[in-house]
Structure formats: structure tokens, C-alpha cells
Amino acid sequence: MSKELEALQTYFDLMSTNGMSYVFKIASEVGVFNTLASNKELSGKSIAKKLDLLEYPTCVLCDALVEMNVLTKNSEQYSLTPVMHFLSGNYQNLSSEYWEHFPHFLKTGEPFKKMDTTTDSEKEYQVQVKALEWMMGPCAKMAQTHAKELLDNIENVLDLGCGSGVWSMAFLQDKNPTRDTLVDWPAVLKVALDSAKSQGFTNQIETIEGNFHEANLKEDFYDLAILGNVTHIETPKGCQDLFNKSFKSLKSGGALVIHDVYGTHPKGEIPRLLYRLGLSVRTVQGRVHTPDEMRPWLEKAGFTRFEFKSLDVTPYSMGSFYAFKP
Numbered sequence: 001m002s003k004e005l006e007a008l009q010t011y012f013d014l015m016s017t018n019g020m021s022y023v024f025k026i027a028s029e030v031g032v033f034n035t036l037a038s039n040k041e042l043s044g045k046s047i048a049k050k051l052d053l054l055e056y057p058t059c060v061l062c063d064a065l066v067e068m069n070v071l072t073k074n075s076e077q078y079s080l081t082p083v084m085h086f087l088s089g090n091y092q093n094l095s096s097e098y099w100e101h102f103p104h105f106l107k108t109g110e111p112f113k114k115m116d117t118t119t120d121s122e123k124e125y126q127v128q129v130k131a132l133e134w135m136m137g138p139c140a141k142m143a144q145t146h147a148k149e150l151l152d153n154i155e156n157v158l159d160l161g162c163g164s165g166v167w168s169m170a171f172l173q174d175k176n177p178t179r180d181t182l183v184d185w186p187a188v189l190k191v192a193l194d195s196a197k198s199q200g201f202t203n204q205i206e207t208i209e210g211n212f213h214e215a216n217l218k219e220d221f222y223d224l225a226i227l228g229n230v231t232h233i234e235t236p237k238g239c240q241d242l243f244n245k246s247f248k249s250l251k252s253g254g255a256l257v258i259h260d261v262y263g264t265h266p267k268g269e270i271p272r273l274l275y276r277l278g279l280s281v282r283t284v285q286g287r288v289h290t291p292d293e294m295r296p297w298l299e300k301a302g303f304t305r306f307e308f309k310s311l312d313v314t315p316y317s318m319g320s321f322y323a324f325k326p
């Protein structure tokens, strides 16, 4: 591609991305999604009438939303696609508030949220982890396959900062005779337990409520310890503490796996960079620690062998860093 053509393509890509984000935001603000959520399907004319909008631009807006895969159109009737039913918490507005706060954050360093603080994390995550369960589902399934390739026997799994339990419950979904110990704040564990109940896993789950830094864990017991999207809300000191704890809780030959937004797939590069920006504005000191940065901390805890697995599935930005206990 010539330089001129590349510049023109970049311009059109920017215009499309910006336009799509406005179309989504406008539709959300004027109430298109809420109206369709309560009416199942409506014509463009009915949507416009219900929302007191002009018919023609409403129909064009809805057609753009169809192209963006958030609405479907059947015989002039629009309805929501599954993605709109899944979006909850801050994800419902695609985290717009974070971006709107960003100029202020750049100047003052004041984050929009403090999701990495012990005072705020429970209330924030109890509304976010259900959506994370959906987002991480395909990665968790793939990670489960990797773990079974890397470890001979996975009977007992420890999931620290489990959220919905998406990573550890992937073992139960695959009918492994596994028992999972989930550790998180009480309100978040409730979400995980609801998920376990709806999938029929209650008997294979144990929970430990409260701060994972203070949790009393069984020693030399687990085959696999999981830190899924957790190290990026911890300082290096916090990570070291979690690595030490995980090491003690693992059996000899067991492994700790750290799932995070490492972004090794080219398709994941934009999501990874946007994720880093988003993380900086919603935490006090959130940082994605790379495998190279974490390796000395893991060695200090006693781990001796390491392996990285890319999770080449949507959103293409996740990876798994395994550390083995000798």
C-alpha cells in the first residue's frame, strides 16, 4: 500500500471508529436500547414515536446499529442482539465515563475510580464480574485445556480473586473431577456462588471470604492456583505476597497461573493498549505486570520453571503465565 493510500485508510478507519462510538452512545442516550429491551421488537417508526424522535434519522441510526451487530432487522422490525443483553454495570455504556474523565486524569492524576483499593474493590467488582464472566469465557475454556496439557493431575484448584469464578469453573464445565476453592470479598463470592448453583457445581465449590492477602490457605494442597486479572490491580509488593502464598498452598509439581492482558496476538494490540489506558484511570496504581517483570518475584517465592501460553481467542489480548513449584 502506498503512503498516500495508507494515510487515507487510517483517516477512514478513524472516522468509522469515532462514528461507531458516537452512534452507540447516541442510541444509548436517547433510549433506543432500553426501549427495545422492554418491547422485544419494534419498527423504526415505532421507536421514533415512543422516543419522540424524527422517523428518518432514527431509522438510519438503527440501520447503522444493525451493521455494528448490536441490533438485528427482520421485516422492518428491529430487536437487540445478544451482546446488548450481556452488557451490564459500567460495560453498558462501554466505559464512557472513564474516557470522559481522562483529560482531568491526565492533568491531575486523580483516577475516576479506585478499584484496586481494599475500600472500593468489593462494591465495584460485585457489579463488574458477571460481565467479566462472559468476556473471559472463551479464554477460560482455552486456558483449561492448556492447564490439562501442562499438569498431570488437577484435583484441587485455588482461585484467588475469583470474581465470577470463570477461570476455575471452566474445569468443572469440562466435567473434570475437580474441587475449586474460591477466594474473594463476600459480595463478589455471592455472584460466583450463584453462577456455580445455576451450573450445578455447588458441591464442588468451597469459598474463603475476605481479603486474599489475609486468607488462611491450606498448604501443599492445590494442583493449580489461579490469579486471573488480579496481578494488574496489585503493586509489586502485593504480587510478591500473592506469589508467596500461592507457592505455599501448592503441592510439589503444582503450578500457579497468572492470566492477564499481555497481548501477544497482533489482533489484541489495540484492545491491550486501550485496556492499559482504562486501567490507569480506574485504579490508583493498576499496571499490567509483564511475565519478564514477574519472573524474579516468582523465583523469589520459590518457583523454578515457567511457561507462557497465548490465549488466541476473543479478545486476543489475554495470555497465561505458568510458574511451577519444584
Ligand SMILES: C[S@@+](CC[C@H](N)C(=O)[O-])C[C@H]1O[C@@H](n2cnc3c(N)ncnc32)[C@H](O)[C@@H]1O
Binding pocket: 118, 121, 122, 125, 126, 129, 132, 133, 136, 160, 161, 162, 163, 164, 165, 166, 167, 183, 184, 185, 188, 210, 211, 212, 213, 227, 228, 229, 230, 233
Ligand atoms: C479484575 S477482577 C477479576 C475477577 C476474575 N478473576 C476474572 O478474571 O474474571 C479482580 C477480582 O479480585 C478481587 N479482589 C481484589 N482485591 C482483593 C482482595 N484484597 N481480596 C480479595 N479479593 C480481591 C475483586 O473483588 C475481583 O473479583
